Amino acid sequence: MSHFRSDIRQRAEELVALYPRSRSAMLPMLHLAQEQDGYLSEEGIAEVAELTGTTPAEVRGTASFYDMFHLEPVGKYVVGVCTNIACLLAGGEEFLEHASKKLGCAVGSMSEDGLFTLEETECLADCDRAPVVQVNHRYMRTTTTDAFDDMVDDLRSGKLDHDVPPHGTLIRVRRSGGLRAPRQEVADQRVAAKAARESRAEETK
């Protein structure tokens, strides 16, 4: 019995087919597991292990290395505030403090209503709009505390449901079809290309 919903399971199987080795599908598939459960549940980890030909321990060991993967439940909205150098120079630390008060949760924790988790992030590569705020990895571009407060209110009221989809960075990433360069064709091309290159090199000698 699959823990993944049928659509997630199908996307996970399609992922495996894209790589020469199934373990390579690990990171994208963990994003999918998180899209379904909001975090990496025991069951989700077990299914990723099954699909990637690894063990749950290997999956957990890999996932724990990466900041974007949550091994415990998080709020519906994961709010990231950057305090790295460019944001620091724009008041990022004070901004983070403000966010903590507004959301009612300490940095690294979840608000009581389960709506928000607040994180202090490293550089998010949007430094011309510092301090940088991401919610579920969407750039919010709220560089003033007033704009941040409005944004939080809009999140609460559901006004931003379209702009900020739930967990899962890949929720709107859809590949149209699998690999399309047939294996035999590629093998033939590689042999032919090598021979052609060698004969050209011979000619120029």
Added chain:
Amino acid sequence: MASLDAPRIVSSRREFQDSFTLARYLETGGYVALRKALTMFPEAVAAEVDAASLLGRGGAGFPAGRKWSMLRKSPISYLVVNGDESEPATFKDHYLVERDPHQLVEGVIIASYALQVNQAFIYLRGEFALGLERVQQAVNDAYAHGALGSKIFGSDFSLDIVVHPGAGAYICGEETALIEALEGKRGFPRIKPPFFPAVTGLYGEPTVVNNVETMSNLPWIINNGGAAFAALGAGRSTGTRLFALAGRVKNPGVYEIEMVKNTFRDLIYDPKLGGGIIDDKQIKAFIPGGVSAPWFGPELLDLPLGQDEVAGEGSMLGSGSIVVMDETSCVVRATWRITKFFSRESCGQCTPCREGSGWIERAMYRLEHGGGRMEDLDLLLDLCDNIAPGLTWPPQQTTICVLGPSIPSSVHAAIKMFRDDFVAHVEHGGCPHE
């Protein structure tokens, strides 16, 4: 005055709202270069890139053409594009993947053809949710357009591109760590030698890893010739480059300008570029190429933006990000935050980096927040010396990858340039700015 008459090579579609769509890309000369490349011998395509003397735009600045040609003895199996852009204050690849994904995809197809590689991976950091959507859409469109898949544009060349998301780890920008992540593992950099993935890369096979901006230059180079590219800039730094300007400037942003023909002063002060310092304050220091680079003071503002020019003064142009600090900025706090970053992002494999970064961060924390001691300054320099013996530039390496030796850059520079500020922090029992 800044020299701004060079053509825009990678940001030519900047003014278009729909610059990321196939329709706009085709209307503005898209996929013409690929058609041209497919009529050339693969070696000839590589030779154009060699003639352009295109230096890799990721951070190390290794010539892209040489990266390709030094490996020609054994056929390359995979091309991997590094879009893990995580060097603090670097945001130019972010612009390229969101605003011009087709240019990137076309560049990847051209490079794959030159290398005769039939599977390529575009690795994007996971935080680029929109970038991932846009690049995947561009790949989908390219398949539908016949620019990807079996027998591209009717040629004898087939290629698949897979867009691969990262998951939040600075270290995965290191090419062997990126390969580990692509293999579905923790992002641990691999032990060297072999120094280049071209020898042993993805799945142990010869692999070329190139940066997003490097790839994005290729359509223009094929359309206009390597010589036209090499005619821009000067010396080893040819072409234009995307500079990400951040910090205490009026107009932070990504600017494409000609290499060497412009100085740091031009970039920071020209009204069409940075526009000067916020509230017209005085500049205190600037970081010339990402936080791994040693800092410069205002006396080096007239240094040209070129790889060798910056290296000659003991730093690097690195990832092309320039961070400006002014008289209101606390350099101790800035240094502390940078060391905190390295401490958080150290993968933990090597002792000098894992232990050293945390130790430095704690000493910097107490200087900034109270409890700092005068002897902490010597302690910091001693710790730095243990990570990168001699504190030379380029640094000596005691670790598997260059993250470790990057830690001392800011600490050493800040203490050397602003010792008085550190002393003031000790005497004040914390940050006097607050």
